[in-house]
Amino acid sequence: SHHPTICYRPIQPSDLEVLELIHADIFPIRYESEFFQSVVHERDIVSWAAVDRSRPNGHSDELIGFVTARIAMAKEAGIGDLLRYDPSKPDQTLVYILTLGVVETYRNLGIARSLIRQVIKYASSVPTCRAVYLHVISYNIPAIHLYKKMSFKCIRRLQGFYLINGQHYDSFLFVYYVNGG
Ligand code: ACO
Numbered sequence: 001s002h003h004p005t006i007c008y009r010p011i012q013p014s015d016l017e018v019l020e021l022i023h024a025d026i027f028p029i030r031y032e033s034e035f036f037q038s039v040v041h042e043r044d045i046v047s048w049a050a051v052d053r054s055r056p057n058g059h060s061d062e063l064i065g066f067v068t069a070r071i072a073m074a075k076e077a078g079i080g081d082l083l084r085y086d087p088s089k090p091d092q093t094l095v096y097i098l099t100l101g102v103v104e105t106y107r108n109l110g111i112a113r114s115l116i117r118q119v120i121k122y123a124s125s126v127p128t129c130r131a132v133y134l135h136v137i138s139y140n141i142p143a144i145h146l147y148k149k150m151s152f153k154c155i156r157r158l159q160g161f162y163l164i165n166g167q168h169y170d171s172f173l174f175v176y177y178v179n180g181g
Helices: 013-026 033-040 109-126 141-149
Strands: 006-009 045-052 062-071 095-102 131-136 153-164 167-177
Touching: 006 109, 013 033, 013 062, 013 095, 033 045, 045 095, 045 109, 062 109, 095 109, 109 131, 109 141, 131 141, 131 153, 141 153
Parallel strands: 095 131
Antiparallel strands: 006 045, 045 062, 062 095, 131 167, 153 167
8 A cells, every 4th residue: 555755845936836736726715826926935934845755756746735824923913912912022923824735635644733733833933923823714624623633722703704706704713822922
C-alpha cells in the first residue's frame, strides 16, 4: 500500500499554479490573483506547505496542503477587546489565519493539525504576538472540530459574515492565545 512521507516547507513561487487550483477546488469563496502573488512572494503573508516526498514522477514537491496567515496589529484588528488590549503596548500583534486546506486524498492524516501547529509555533516566537485567530463558516464541521480539538476558543458567532452566491452565512471566530495573551 501507499505510505506517504509528509514534509513541511515554506510556500514558494513555483507553487503558484497548484496553490490557485487547490483554493478554487476546496473553497466556496474566490480569491484574487493578488492574494496568491502575496502568498508565494511572502508579501505580508506567512505560509507553510505540506508535500508528500513519496510521490513519483516529479510530484514529490507538489503542494498537498497549505496554511496562509497575516500579521495584524491588535489595535486595528477589531478584536482588541478580546485580548484585554493594553494601550501602553501599542505594538501588540495577532496572527490571522486566512486559508487552510488539505487535498481530499490526504485528509484525516493529521496534516491540517501539523500546519496549524506551525502557525502557533511561529506566533509564539513573535514577542509582540498575543493570539492566533480565524473565521470559519458555521457549517464547516471538520474545520470546527479541528480548531476545538486544538484548544482554540470559539468566542463569537458573526451573523451573515460571509456572502456566497447571494446568500449570507454566519461565521465563528476562533482564538488561540499565545505569550500570555
Ligand atoms: N469530521 C470531523 N472532524 C474532523 C474531520 C471530519 N471530516 N476532519 C478533521 N477533523 C478534526 C478531527 O478532530 C481531527 O482530529 P482526530 O483525527 O484526532 O479526530 C482533527 O480535525 C485533525 O484532523 P487532520 O487530519 O489534521 O485534518 P485534515 O488534514 O483532514 O484537514 C481540513 C482538515 C483542513 C478542514 C480539511 O478537511 C479541508 O481541507 N477542508 C476543506 C477546506 C476547509 O474547510 N478549510 C478550513 C476552512 S477555515 C479557514 O481556512 C480559516
